Amino acid sequence: MEAEGIVSAYASDAEHDAEVSVRPKRLADFIAQHRVRDQLDLLLRGAMGRGTPPDHILLSGPPGLGKTTLANIVAAELGVGIRVTSGPAIERSGDLAAIVTSLVEGDVLFIDEIHRIAKPAEELLYSAMEDFRVDVVVGKGPGATAIPLDVEPFTLVGATTRSGLLTGPMRDRFGFVAHLDFYSADDLRTLLHRSARILGVPITEEGAVEIAGRSRGTPRIANRLLRRVRDFAEVRADGVVNLETARAALQVYDVDGLGLDRLDRAVLTALVESFRGGPVGLSTLAVAVGEQPDTVEEVCEPFLVRAGLLARTPRGRVATEAAWRHLGISPPNGTFGSGVNPTPDLFSAEP
Numbered sequence: 409m410e411a412e413g414i415v416s417a418y419a420s421d422a423e424h425d426a427e428v429s430v431r432p433k434r435l436a437d438f439i440a441q442h443r444v445r446d447q448l449d450l451l452l453r454g455a456m457g458r459g460t461p462p463d464h465i466l467l468s469g470p471p472g473l474g475k476t477t478l479a480n481i482v483a484a485e486l487g488v489g490i491r492v493t494s495g496p497a498i499e500r501s502g503d504l505a506a507i508v509t510s511l512v513e514g515d516v517l518f519i520d521e522i523h524r525i526a527k528p529a530e531e532l533l534y535s536a537m538e539d540f541r542v543d544v545v546v547g548k549g550p551g552a553t554a555i556p557l558d559v560e561p562f563t564l565v566g567a568t569t570r571s572g573l574l575t576g577p578m579r580d581r582f583g584f585v586a587h588l589d590f591y592s593a594d595d596l597r598t599l600l601h602r603s604a605r606i607l608g609v610p611i612t613e614e615g616a617v618e619i620a621g622r623s624r625g626t627p628r629i630a631n632r633l634l635r636r637v638r639d640f641a642e643v644r645a646d647g648v649v650n651l652e653t654a655r656a657a658l659q660v661y662d663v664d665g666l667g668l669d670r671l672d673r674a675v676l677t678a679l680v681e682s683f684r685g686g687p688v689g690l691s692t693l694a695v696a697v698g699e700q701p702d703t704v705e706e707v708c709e710p711f712l713v714r715a716g717l718l719a720r721t722p723r724g725r726v727a728t729e730a731a732w733r734h735l736g737i738s739p740p741n742g743t744f745g746s747g748v749n750p751t752p753d754l755f756s757a758e759p
């Protein structure tokens with residue numbers, strides 16, 4: 409999936425460069441996700457105390473929540489080197505054999521998008537993870553021979569946005585699985601203050617709160633919105649990120665109070681105005697906003713559903729009461745009875 413759109417959770421290549429400067433380097437600088445942090449801290453300290461590499465670590469969760477950041481932190485905390493590759497880059501088992509046999513003792517091997525690794529490479533990875541050896545097949549057909557090679561003890565850190573696509577045997581070989589959750593607005597506020605400090609951008613508390621509330625629970629989006637508001641503040645105001653510059657800048661970029669962009673709102677508006685709130689089929693809804701059904705389903709709907717604005721029912725898509733309210737349109741009498749809809753629980757906050 410590509411990184412179009414100001415509130416996309418995905419990053420473009422250029423954005424990855426911009427992210428490096430604000431990426432926390434140590435566990436203590438990693439905001440929120442307290443449970444995962446605590447567990448990792450124990451795992452890493454225990455291993456360091458014993459002088460052995462820790463168990464293999466699987467990091468799962470939606471894009472932009474800190475998987476790559478944590479992989480780098482693991483290596484930094486252990487004081488070891490890190491080799492970085494990704495599932496799609498490993499097409500043949502030989503590619504993987506070359507990587508694992510070149511690891512230095514204790515190294516971290518980070519495989520991003522590990523669910524996309526090719527099958528033969530995956531099988532080779534099993535033996536590298538479990539027995540620290542791999543069989544490299546030389547030659548073809550009846551004359552082929554397998555040469556066993558030793559692998560130095562290492563820690564695999566795998567990251568995946570689709571843990572459901574991992575095979576059972578793969579999942580079983582990780583001694584520690586961490587699932588990253590969306591961040592609360594309060595955590596993102598803290599994160600924004602930290603990023604602003606690093607970037608040298610003056611920011612007020614109200615400015616941070618305003619941006620945090622529109623960041624869809626995602627650090628990557630929060631940092632991106634901060635950069636856009638900074639541009640606005642520097643060009644059109646006195647350079648300070650405050651309530652006024654945040655609101656004005658995000659209006660320019662079409663990001664509304666809940667973090668919806670133009671297409672998100674178009675989908676909701678069509679649902680409410682053209683289909684009286686639904687239910688309506690996905691393809692009909694997509695035609696109404698001039699988009700492909702895939703785009704509506706994969707780009708817009710996940711957040712609209714999470715924000716409690718849209719529901720997927722067997723009969724089609726339905727706007728919730730919160731959606732009508734958000735658009736400032738009153739639903740036809742009786743649509744939602746007299747019961748009060750629960751406030752949408754936008755982001756699952758940490759306990």
Ligand SMILES: Nc1ncnc2c1ncn2[C@@H]1O[C@H](COP(=O)(O)OP(=O)(O)OP(=O)(O)O)[C@@H](O)[C@H]1O
Pocket residue numbers: 417418419427428430431432437438439440441470471472473474475476477478569599627628631
């Ligand atoms: N807990 C955190 N504290 C501070 N900054 C964070 C935190 N989590 C993520 N970030 C910031 O958010 C940005 C995105 O994080 P990261 O690249 O680690 O996400 P990811 O989960 O690897 O995403 P993807 O699935 O797209 O690879 C980084 O610039 C990082 O600085």
Ligand SMILES: [Mg+2]
Pocket residue numbers: 475476477520567
């Ligand atoms: Mg990543």
